[in-house]
Amino acid sequence: MSSPQDQPSPRLSVVVPVFNEAGNLPQLHEELLDVLGREEGGFELLYVDDGSQDRSREVLRTLRKGDHRVRVICLRHQAGQTAALAAGFDEARGEILVPLDGDLQNDPADIPKLVARLEDGYDLVAGWRKDRHDAWLVRRLPSIIANRLISWVTGVSVHDTGCTLKAFRRSLVQGRALYGEQHRYLPALFAATGARVTELVVHHRPRQHGESKYGIGRTTRVLLDMLTVTMISSFSQRPLRYFMFLALPFLIASFVVGMTAPLELVGGGAEFGLDTLAVLAFMLPFMACAYFLLLGLLAELVVKASDVHRSGARGASMRGGV
């Protein structure tokens, strides 16, 4: 009776989200087995098929044959990379989770290095594709800007938060749902709950088979995601501060209008007095400011009514205990 459940849980769970990667899978699988076979403590390999339309699923099933260390999770429909990873994390049994792209651009040989670094006393080690093989304008520039901004706001200095290849302790994701595009921002999100985060340079290889799944349309989304991530990672306990931070420019604008309007009206040859438009131009940014204050209060209410502040406290005490 050696069903997979009877096996002792492995130390390492490698999670590979797959979307239309049939051409890359056999080589990836071979490289992974080669590297992981030398790891102590056992491993498991989880492929998450995110509703692929090519032959990925059949390829995965043949790769799995007769190997209880390999599991294939098939999602009902394409749910996106974060959701695919979340499915893998939820099913994983290992102590250490290692997500990895299914397109061969990450090098499996980096896994032991990441794990060794983790054992030095960190909760998350992020990969850093220092020498990236991607189009510069479309993919690298937006990424650099986004990374700088996130580092600046959250105070977690990680150069390449979008790199899928990472290693982290399973306790970080336990009892926590990942959604949206959160897999790109795990270092900042985890650091906010008290995780010790570091990074390590990893290889990045040019794409061999298949095509890239992202383009420039991503930039605006990255921008919006940043607003969310900075808010959630740094201000989820006290959203009012975040909203006041957003309101500040409007307060300044209101002040500027209030100062310049009288001068402007005199200089423009108009009669000095309370010109209606000037009053409105002063009031509008001021109103924006007031609305932000109200939204911030609303957000405080939402946070207080939920139980996230309790789990946040748990994260902090976990850090003190280790």
Place this chain on the structure above:
Amino acid sequence: MNAGKTLDPLGESPESGEAVKAAVDVSVVVPVVRADSRLREVVEGLGEQLESRGQSYEFILVFDGVSGRAFAEAGELVGEDPERVHCIRFQQPFGESACLAKALEITTGEVLVTSPEYLQIEPEDIGLLLDELDAGCDLVAPVRHPRVDAFLNKVQSWAFNLLMRRVLRAPMHDLNCCFRAMRREVLDDVTLYGDVYRFLPAIVHRTGFQVREVRVRHRAEFGGVGLFGVGVYIRRFIDLVGVAFLSRYTLRPLRFFGAVGGVLALIGGVVTTGLVVQRLIIPDMALYQRPLFLLGLLLFVLGVQVIGFGLVGEIIIYTQARNLREYRIERIYE
């Protein structure tokens, strides 16, 4: 939904460990939302068809706060065949979705058929739906053809379905006919509330199940429905917006609010900056005497506020996210 009042409580306890009751093949759920229903036609018409197909069946009539003659008629039907006709009544209306949810609690059937409280299609066509379901899909939706309706209603229905296909990105052609057959499991991940009942095929399609459409013969609407009022149009449109927003942006509200607010703020920003720059180059026109400047400012502030609402949405989702799963596992090979 504790207001359910059961005429025929079903929870018989198992006798000496034996299977309580073999699960029926087909459970027909009939939400009754109108007092002038024709339940006898439905129960007898469909029952006859299911009988001739050799399938065991049951009817679950859920009265959505409706009483009076229809409820008395249901009482008779239950009296005639207490084994196969069950009846529940809510004390006040909760909507068809709640009716279906209540019926789900009661029945153990694997195949569900939902039907309006009158025969909207030819009863023989229930066979078409069930055959298609057996052929290997998860939900079968009907397409009434030819429609026997007022011309304006047909146009309205066509426009509604067209809009729905665009907004929800689901290839359905007749969501206004709620006579459907489905496997129980398609409802596992669907929160049944509000107007979800009407949009069910589209929602189920979006969660990754196989949905097919079958052409059925339309029976003349009873009681002379006449033309729909303006209220119907407005309600349907609002429901569509709500369902579309929730099905696409539940876990990423800022994508929606950010897109709307971003466009507004961009236009406002361009107008405002343009005028400021113009003022600096040509200093003979006071900025605060130009209405356009105010309009630009207004758009910008509005856009930023919309984004602010999106951020509050993100906070709400973040605080509740533990209960949300974005993926659905079909199966695991291990």
